[in-house]
Amino acid sequence: MRLSTVILPIHRWAKGRRVWEGAEELGFHAAYTYDHLSWRSFRDGPWFGAIPTLTAAAAVTRSMRLGTLVTSPNFRHPVTLAKELISLDDISGGRVTLGIGAGGAGFDATVLGQEAWSPGERADRFAEFVTLLDRLLTEDAVSYAGEHYSADEARNIPGCVQEPRLPFAVAATGPRGLKLAARYGQAWVTTGDPKLFETGTPEQSVLAVERQIGRLTEACAEIGRDVTGLGKIMLTGFTPDRARPLDSVDAFVDFAGRYTALGITELVIHWPIADSDFAADQAVFEKIATEAVAQLG
Template sequence: MRLSTVILPVRRWSEGGRDMWQRAEQLGFHTAYTYDHLTWRVPFRDGPWFGAVPTLTAAAAATTRLRLGTMVTSPNFRHPVPLAKELITLDDLSDGRVTLGIGAGGSGFDATALGGHPWTPRERADRFAEFVPLLDRLLTEDEVTAEGTYYAAHQARGLPGCVQRPRIPFTIAATGPRGLRLAARHGQSWVTTGDPAANENGTPADSLAALARQTEALEKACAEAGRDSATLGRTLLTGFTPDRPLDSLGAFVDFAGHVRALGFDELVLHWPLPDTRFAADETVFTRIATEGLAQLGG
């Protein structure tokens, strides 16, 4: 199992932002992700929030081994053509240390920041189903021309391509059938935060049962796509289930053992932020980062 973290882009680079990314590398995290939003939910809506790609570019220059990624990018305010160019550049600047977490987006602030009404769930799914295959092509082919319902590319050049071949890995966020099919066809990994209903109203046991159902649905999608499900990684972004794995080292080891038994091979922990839902004791967080997997036996 791999242990990763997600660092919300809320601090100025000169006032602790750089330090968190360098500390993540020192603690031995596999990947440090950041959210790709224009802003996020309360209380972050009314505070500082920086762009994901510039932040990851700075993090690439400030680190040497740590993998870097988005958790997650969405079509809410992105177009595949300029996004592909930014990702190819970031992959080059980091010497091949980039992972793209990508999802269908939601109905939050990002959905209306460019004007207009938020898309329906059906339209988000339709756009996502077009966005991912086109982005895949843009990152693997030298030149792409495509005309879709929502997205087009005309002689879009992808030279020199990604450092990572055939392209940077995709970690695809999905829970519904269409998204899971995309993960099975285009993903190197799949990511979930758990089941929203179980997260909101259930117990830790309810949440684990819901995660088990999601992994079963993923395996079905892989079978339908003719893919061995063992070749698709499984990532859990923590902090939304009823569990409290950051309360203690023991709580983490117990939680991680349960989700590893479900087939998850990467856990992503939120970097502690005081006075938010991600508040945690930094001493405990450090122990989890440095001792957690050894205690788990992985």
Template sequence: MSLRLSTVILPYLRWHEGGRSTWQRAEQLGFHTAFTYDHLAWRTFREGPWYGAVPTLTAAAGATDRLRLGTLVTSPNFRHPVALAKELISLDDISGGRITLGIGAGGSGFDATTLLRTGEEPWTPRERADRFGEFVPLLDRLLTEDTVSYDGTFYSAREAYNIPGCVQRPRLPFAVAATGPRGLKLAAAHGQAWVTTGDPKLFQAGTPEQSVDALRGQTEKLAAACETVGRDVRELDKVLLTGFTPDRGRPLESLDAFVDFAGRHVELGFTDIVIHWPIPGSDFAADEKVFEQIALEAVAQLG
């Protein structure tokens, strides 16, 4: 399988002042999927404009025809699986079956504590993993069964009806972001794809070579998780979300730099690489002409 190249479009632009045209340009450039972050706020954008993922994807579905669309990623930090399932079924219908759900356990910063009550302690990594372990299987059921009742530790559903279900059958695909053993097992059991950003411990002081070694280790752990649940790891797409490895923005400095970067990761088995749409003055600043050249020419060079 040849490499698929996708992009992330952060939802900070007004729809009629650059938002709509950006998603349409992503389709024109031939990206496989255009994702957006599902956050209430994020890093340096926290005190500026930021729009909701589901309405943005709904608008993008109406403004495009072929481009796949999705979140990268949705988390239990502020989503309930019952309400989310209804929104996803609606999105899948509106888009004509073009939605992918990127889903992860969620982090500890930015908007993770926005919905906590006064005096409520932030969730620990273990509690986030516990919630995620309940969230994913329940969401899987909600998107594949007409009616679901469930009473768990963190979530419940009482005769939750989800008729007619997804356009994509048996449901829209999950791209599960995970690096730890519990998350990788969820990816193996429920995912159609696995997502990683690399090893966060290497971001500040690591080297590109160390990052490649760490990603190789992650893919090996994914294979072991798949073996545990009786699944062939080759059934899962393997998605690298760029911008968080020691390379940072260097792969977008030129077409040759990106082809070199992508080639090293294709050799590890990655099927999809996701690059951020350039945003001037941000962590994702890049030359737009180089970005478009990468979109138009890189996959062909990788063969």
């Protein structure tokens, strides 16, 4: 099991740099950030761009992987995103993972002045977005005319450092998204079942993730892919037990053990932020980072 962290882009770089350097010093496999223009309770506070933040982080870290959890089509276009990702992959020396999802109906969905897309349109756009982005990151020149996105001789030379392209971690729970994860993903991302967040139990959450993995397995089988070769990432903090896994090393090991037994291969915990949904004791957090993986075996 790999343990990673997600660092929200809320700090001016003079402070943010120390956080990203600290994540590498603690031995996290990867450090991710959210790719939003603002987010929920942080909307009226500082919030910086994901790609510039990851670029700065790439310059002050050496081995830790970096990425987004997650990027969505809400305010991105595949052509411009591909250029930024190729640049970031080069600057980082091939350490980038793109977490990507369909997006939701929050602030990002309307900030450019458009109406929020329906769930069906989000799914349509996501499928086209991922398909085109895959081509843009693997081919030198791409022309494409789709229903939602187009490219006219889009050039991406020399391409990614990682071959054939940087890995995709596809966030999905519905049938169409799971098929995209099976076809294009090097990993799959879940936060659990959002319907259980307020009123569910930890036991129900485990069963829900088990069912998600079962559907992912079926999606892989349909195209002849072995699901064991697909990484399974769980972004924590959105299950009914929420912050309790960060109360102690033992609490985290108990929580993590239940999900790794299902086949989760990477758990992602939020870097503590005081007076927020992600508040946690920093000393306990650091102890989890340095001791939990060894206890999990």
